[in-house]
Amino acid sequence: MVVAAAATAVAVAHTLVFWLNRNSQVAFLSPYLLKSQDLAERILSLEADLNRQSENTLKEKEEHEKTRTELEVKEKQLEEERQNHTLTVQRHGEELERQSRELERQREELERQGRELKMKDGKLNRMKTLTIVYEKFRQWIEGEASNSSSGFTEFSHSEVDDSIPKDQKYHLGKGSYGIVYKAEPRGKTVAMKILDKSSWQGEREFKQEVGILKRIRHPNLVILLGACSEKFALMYEFLPSGTLEDCLSKEERKESFSWEESQSGNQHMLCSCIPPQYQA
Numbered sequence: 001m002v003v004a005a006a007a008t009a010v011a012v013a014h015t016l017v018f019w020l021n022r023n024s025q026v027a028f029l030s031p032y033l034l035k036s037q038d039l040a041e042r043i044l045s046l047e048a049d050l051n052r053q054s055e056n057t058l059k060e061k062e063e064h065e066k067t068r069t070e071l072e073v074k075e076k077q078l079e080e081e082r083q084n085h086t087l088t089v090q091r092h093g094e095e096l097e098r099q100s101r102e103l104e105r106q107r108e109e110l111e112r113q114g115r116e117l118k119m120k121d122g123k124l125n126r127m128k129t130l131t132i133v134y135e136k137f138r139q140w141i142e143g144e145a146s147n148s149s150s151g152f153t154e155f156s157h158s159e160v161d162d163s164i165p166k167d168q169k170y171h172l173g174k175g176s177y178g179i180v181y182k183a184e185p186r187g188k189t190v191a192m193k194i195l196d197k198s199s200w201q202g203e204r205e206f207k208q209e210v211g212i213l214k215r216i217r218h219p220n221l222v223i224l225l226g227a228c229s230e231k232f233a234l235m236y237e238f239l240p241s242g243t244l245e246d247c248l249s250k251e252e253r254k255e256s257f258s259w260e261e262s263q264s265g266n267q268h269m270l271c272s273c274i275p276p277q278y279q280a
C-alpha cells in the first residue's frame with residue numbers, strides 16, 4: 001500500500017516536473033523531485049526484493065510442508081512396521097512355545113512307549129522261556145514210554161453211564177469244561193469228570209489230550225486213571241481233602257494270583273515234571 005502510494009506520488013511528481021520544466025516556472029524544485037524519484041526506484045527495488053523473498057519463503061514453506069508430510073507418512077509406515085514386527089515376534093514366540101509343548105508331549109509319549117516296550121519285552125522273554133519249557137515238556141511226553149501210563153483203563157460208554165451217581169452228595173463240583181462226580185467204576189473210587197461236548201472239537205482232540213494226561217506224573221497233579229472217549233469222560237484219582245479254594249481259605253490267603261505268579265507257577269510245575277535231561 002505504502003509502495004503504491006509512493007509510486008503514485010513519484011508519478012505525480014514526474015508529471016509535475018515535466019510540466020514545470022516545460023513551462024520553466026519552478027526549476028528550483030528539480031533536485032527534490034530527483035531525490036524523490038531515486039527514493040521511489042529504491043522502494044520499487046525493495047518491493048521487488050520483498051516479493052522475491054516472499055516467493056522464496058512461500059516456496060520454502062511449501063517445501064517444508066512437503067517434507068513434514070513425507071516425514072509423517074514415513075513415521076506412520078515405521079509405526080505400522082513396528083507393530084507388524086511386534087506381532088511377528090509375538091507369533092514366533094507363541095509358535096515356539098507350541099512347538100516346545102509338542103516336543104515335550106512327544107518326549108513323554110516316547111518315554112511311555114519305551115516303558116511299554118520294556119514291559120512287553122519282559123513279557124515276551126517270559127513267554128519265550130515258557131514256550132521252551134512247554135516244547136521240552138511236549139518232547140518229554142512224546143518220548144515217554146507207554147509204560148508210564150500203566151494202570152490206565154479205557155472205560156465203556158455203559159460203564160460210565162452206570163457209575164454216574166444219582167445222589168447229589170456225590171456231585172463234587174463244576175469246572176469250565178464239565179461236571180465232576182465221585183464215582184466207582186469197576187469198584188475203584190475216582191473223580192469222574194464228564195466233559196461238556198461243546199467245549200471240545202471232537203473225539204480226536206479228546207484222545208490226544210488223554211494221550212498226554214495219562215503219562216503225566218507229578219506230586220502236585222492228580223493221576224488220570226481212565227477215560228471214555230465216547231462219553232468224553234475222564235477218571236482221576238479221588239482227592240478226599242476238598243477243593244483248592246478250601247485249602248487256600250484255610251491258609252487265609254485271600255488275594256488272587258497275578259498273571260506273572262500263575263505263569264511262573266506253571267513254569268515251575270512243568271519244569272518239575274520234566275526229567276533233567278529234557279529241561280531247558
Ligand SMILES: Nc1ncnc2c1ncn2[C@@H]1O[C@H](COP(=O)(O)OP(=O)(O)OP(=O)(O)O)[C@@H](O)[C@H]1O
Pocket residue numbers: 172173174175176177178179180191193222236237238239240242243244
Ligand atoms: N480229583 C479230584 N478229587 C476230588 N475232587 C475233585 C477232583 N477233581 C475235581 N474235583 C472237584 O470238582 C471241581 C471242578 O473241578 P474241575 O477240574 O472240573 O474244574 P476246576 O479245576 O475247578 O476249574 P477249571 O476247569 O475252570 O480249571 C473242583 O473244584 C473240585 O471241587
